[in-house]
Amino acid sequence: MEYPRYELKRELSIDKIITFNYRRLKNGYRSVGEQHDFWEFVYIDQGRFEVFTEVGQYELNQGELIFYKPNLFHVGKTRSGETPTLLILAFECAAPCMSFFADRTFRLEEQERHLLSRLVQIGKEAFNPPVDSIRMLFPNRLEEAKFGTEQLIINYLEIFLLELIRGGSTRRDSVKPASVIQENKQVRETMRLIDYLQCHIAASDLSMEAICSEFAIGRTQLKTMFKAQTGSGVMEYWKRLKIEKAKSMIADDQLNFTEIAEYLGYASVHGFSRQFKKIAGVTPSEYARSIVARLEKSIHIR
Known part of the structure; x- marks a missing residue:
């Protein structure tokens, strides 16, 4: 008997990451303005963080996340006297459904925060130095990492993105830009x-x-x-x-x-x-x- 093979549909696929950092920023931190040809998101785990993009100016609080679409110019800075803790993850993904995240901010639910927590936990095991080290600039494989560690990063990241899209019709952006910038x-x-x-x-x-x-x-x-x-x-x-x-x-x-x-x-x-x-x-x-x-x-x- 010949059994039919059902090919599961993949809405998005991620094979490469560019940055993966979990760190506490210094008081007075201000990033150099940049733009790049890949996706990036910033999650505020503790404290507050200000973001300036071509779309507008945002004030993000603990539990909120912002996406930078490819080629979006952006700058981030700490508020005076504050030292927030951020998760910053940049990756390549050409799936059409990623347009959902363009110019979007989110306040995460408990399930979504749990997925990011697992991502950070696995990231600490996957790279040398680990993602929470101040020496971490770009991912470098830890040869003695446990079996399947990097695939778990892919899986958790893809699940996180899919969950945000699936819940997208019932949620609004967590914050609106303070001002609109056209050029x-x-x-x-x-x-x-x-x-x-x-x-x-x-x-x-x-x-x-x-x-x-x-x-x-x-x-x-x-x-x-x-x-x-x-x-x-x-x-x-x-x-x-x-x-x-x-x-x-x-x-x-x-x-x-x-x-x-x-x-x-x-x-x-x-x-x-x-x-x-x-x-x-x-x-x-x-x-x-x-x-x-x-x-x-x-x-x-x-």
Whole structure:
């Protein structure tokens, strides 16, 4: 008797991964903007993480995940004073169904988190160094790994993606982009400009003329582009960066207000205090007291 052979349908197949990292980021981390011809997802296991792409700006919290489709320019950064733990996995997959993940974010259910947990666990056994090592850049096979370890990575990853697609009709994106960005060039220029402002956070003075000269762009064009991407004027954004840095320094409690003002390029502590009050809504002293109060309230939590 001849038995019929039923060929099972494969909706997607993954044979190659590019990066597989599970790590805690340092305070102040900011990735170099990049784009590549493969898929990547970032899962926030602990803390919060900010992402900037050509589609928009996202603030991701613990338990949320974002996909970068091939050739999507993206930048990621930690929030001030925070050290989130991320799972970053990049892979090749040309299946048509992968279009489901383009420009999508998700808040994972327990079953999906379990699949990622197994992925990380197996990843620790498969590579040298393991996926949770700070020395891990790209996967390197561990020759003495247990039988079938790499195939389990493929299986868990494919199952994870399939489960997200299967549940896709009943779930919405976990977060919406904070702003929509239309042009690749504009988002790159905006990211470069923000980096420039951060590098000059301690400058005593910064003029629009100097910025326009640095970026070889007209004043009106620069102001329009930056306002469209950030909702803020260039100089206003720079001043807010200064005050955010000041908040972090006050929280660190290593310098007094005069020293902080001098570090950030203010001519006097009085000028620093006035701008702090204008932007933060409270004086530096009031802000310092609020930090102490929050710390006292949080002592009993754990």
